[in-house]
Amino acid sequence: MTFKDLNLHENLQQGLQDIGFSEPTPIQEQSIPLLLEGKDVLGAAQTGTGKTGAFVIPIINQIINKPKDGIQALILSPTRELAQQIDEQIFALGYHTGITSATIIGGEDFSRQADAIRAGVDILVATPGRLIDQTKVLDVDFSTIKYLVLDEADRMLDMGFLPDVNHIIDKIPKKRQTLLFSATMPGSIKKLAQDIMNNPELVQIAVSTTTKSVTQKAYLIDGREKLKVVQNVLDTHEWKSCIIFTATKKGTDQLERLLSKKGLKVASIHGDRDQNERNKALHEFKNGHVPIIVATDVLARGIDIDDISLIINYDVPRAVEDYIHRIGRTGRYDKKGIAVTLVSKQDSKFFNAIERKVGKDLEVIKGGVKQAPKKESKKESGKEDRPNKDNSSDKKVKRKDINPDFSKLKYFTQSVNEEGKMVFTLIGKEKDKEEPKKQKSEQPKKQKQAKKKEAPRNKNNNSRNSERPKKSKKQSPRKPSVELKTVEKASERNVNSRRPAKGFWGVIKSMLPKFK
Numbered sequence: 001m002t003f004k005d006l007n008l009h010e011n012l013q014q015g016l017q018d019i020g021f022s023e024p025t026p027i028q029e030q031s032i033p034l035l036l037e038g039k040d041v042l043g044a045a046q047t048g049t050g051k052t053g054a055f056v057i058p059i060i061n062q063i064i065n066k067p068k069d070g071i072q073a074l075i076l077s078p079t080r081e082l083a084q085q086i087d088e089q090i091f092a093l094g095y096h097t098g099i100t101s102a103t104i105i106g107g108e109d110f111s112r113q114a115d116a117i118r119a120g121v122d123i124l125v126a127t128p129g130r131l132i133d134q135t136k137v138l139d140v141d142f143s144t145i146k147y148l149v150l151d152e153a154d155r156m157l158d159m160g161f162l163p164d165v166n167h168i169i170d171k172i173p174k175k176r177q178t179l180l181f182s183a184t185m186p187g188s189i190k191k192l193a194q195d196i197m198n199n200p201e202l203v204q205i206a207v208s209t210t211t212k213s214v215t216q217k218a219y220l221i222d223g224r225e226k227l228k229v230v231q232n233v234l235d236t237h238e239w240k241s242c243i244i245f246t247a248t249k250k251g252t253d254q255l256e257r258l259l260s261k262k263g264l265k266v267a268s269i270h271g272d273r274d275q276n277e278r279n280k281a282l283h284e285f286k287n288g289h290v291p292i293i294v295a296t297d298v299l300a301r302g303i304d305i306d307d308i309s310l311i312i313n314y315d316v317p318r319a320v321e322d323y324i325h326r327i328g329r330t331g332r333y334d335k336k337g338i339a340v341t342l343v344s345k346q347d348s349k350f351f352n353a354i355e356r357k358v359g360k361d362l363e364v365i366k367g368g369v370k371q372a373p374k375k376e377s378k379k380e381s382g383k384e385d386r387p388n389k390d391n392s393s394d395k396k397v398k399r400k401d402i403n404p405d406f407s408k409l410k411y412f413t414q415s416v417n418e419e420g421k422m423v424f425t426l427i428g429k430e431k432d433k434e435e436p437k438k439q440k441s442e443q444p445k446k447q448k449q450a451k452k453k454e455a456p457r458n459k460n461n462n463s464r465n466s467e468r469p470k471k472s473k474k475q476s477p478r479k480p481s482v483e484l485k486t487v488e489k490a491s492e493r494n495v496n497s498r499r500p501a502k503g504f505w506g507v508i509k510s511m512l513p514k515f516k
């Protein structure tokens with residue numbers, strides 16, 4: 001199927017052509033016709049499979065002939081960066097259509113956003129906190145909204161966001177199309193979805209499992225060795241750009257400093273940074289000027305950056321869903337990637353849950369890096385070596401209706417053709433009566449970012465002006481600075497809490513216990 005078969009408006013077709021979308025991805029192929037028919041859709045697809053297009057394309061097509069009719073679509077996102085990214089796609093796809101959009105997010109100029117709302121843009125992409133703040137000072141007319149999208153729906157409906165989201169939904173006409181999209185779909189959100197949706201269709205594509213295009217490894221290590229192991233992973237894998245996820249904002253700052261001291265070019269991003277700093281860090285990383293970014297989970301969801309080949313979980317994520325979203329930043333669309341998780345004793349209870357969920361896809365290595373330093377094969381790290389046995393029939397892709405039952409699944413295989421492009425092939429219809437497995441619901445987190453103090457706006461970083469990610473120079477694997485033997489020895493040493501004697505005073509000190 002091509003986009004031409006979907007009978008989309010020619011100006012939208014032009015936008016699709018501009019950004020090089022010729023064939024819809026499975027989530028798009030399944031969702032777009034339903035949305036064009038006016039149905040509500042609960043879309044569950046792995047991260048990086050074209051979810052944004054699945055809702056942006058039909059919305060643009062629906063409002064293309066009736067622009068300037070008040071706010072027609074509201075898209076809610078859990079993070080500012082994701083909202084900006086969605087708006088960029090609206091801008092690119094809607095370039096020839098005259099459709100207008102604006103992001104209403106924390107940390108950006110409040111009055112400019114108010115102007116955009118007053119001017120009556122067609123599509124608002126917002127984080128809930130800032131949108132609510134705007135409603136306190138502005139008389140925002142929600143009565144014209146016909147489309148409501150919750151991206152990263154499970155996050156939007158968890159305890160941290162739910163009150164704000166409900167507050168907004170109460171203002172929107174009941175007669176609307178509601179679209180919920182997420183890579184992870186715990187049973188609890190399906191229930192909540194029923195309350196805000198009207199007889200939704202479920203479009204489900206290999207939900208809640210990690211993608212096979214990501215090679216997953218976990219190193220069981222001494223917590224004090226994390227930095228050395230990070231260095232080692234960076235030295236022994238072939239990668240172009242790398243995200244290192246940490247558990248806390250403080251940890252992010254610390255790790256950035258430590259890696260910078262080692263001479264690495266590193267940026268960092270977390271919720272306590274002002275929006276200028278966040279935009280700058282992301283911009284530099286996206287453009288390849290800085291190959292490593294250290295981040296909290298603020299970068300875990302939905303963010304689409306070209307050619308991220310390596311994810312390092314410096315701290316094990318606290319929820320399985322977060323793990324899936326984090327490693328989903330690599331192996332996107334038609335690429336491959338590596339995800340390495342460092343597991344210390346303190347991390348093990350969180351890791352066990354992850355292992356239960358994705359265990360069969362995860363190589364667990366005791367005590368740091370397993371083999372002698374060598375480049376990871378292209379198979380693991382890049383897009384070059386696409387056709388190989390392992391990935392020819394990896395992914396099962398299925399679609400089913402939420403009401404009345406879960407039958408009539410369609411199965412696709414996902415493979416890679418000789419040109420290195422992802423190909424989805426329908427291989428038949430099968431029945432799978434099982435409900436998708438229930439997952440642990442995500443840990444409630446307070447929506448802090450959206451309420452952060454406002455920061456001066458950096459005009460250059462307006463999402464409209466953001467460049468699309470440029471291809472960065474390939475980073476050649478460096479010689480490991482930490483020999484593998486050293487890593488093992490170091491961990492033994494730290495376990496025993498003894499430092500080898502160094503120099504004259506070291507020798508004296510090492511003798512001291514003898515005098516006790």
Ligand code: AMP
Nearest residue numbers: 021023024025048049050051052304333
């Ligand atoms: P998303 O899951 O929406 O973040 O999309 C992941 C990546 O796939 C993005 O880089 C999109 O630009 C790309 N993409 C989405 N849909 C298509 C398509 N139909 N054809 C080619 N690339 C696509």
